[in-house]
Amino acid sequence: MRHHAKTISLYIAGWFLILCGVVAGFVPLVPGVLFIVIGIYIISLRSVWVRGHLDALRTRYPKINSLISTFEVWIQKFWDRIKTIWKAALKKIKR
DSSP: OHHHHHHHHHHHHHHHHHHHHHHHTTSTTOOHHHHHHHHHHHHHTTOHHHHHHHHHHHHHOHHHHHHHHHHHHHHHHHHHHHHHHHHHHHHHHHO
């Protein structure tokens, strides 16, 4: 059950970020592409179809491969920090 809840929450977060990126594309000074890329990456964590397309991009465009790899490392570190903060907050609430 937890696995399904995590998958659904990742899909919701990913699509929300993609939607924000599309909307931000019409607003000056807001990097809409960044939101779209983060949303696609989050969805690719659970979607085989999206992961396959990212792999195809990596094969076809080697420069994008290094960019995607750098971004994946960055987002993984960011996600680990968020989980650490969340766990610490839950511990404080339980006390």
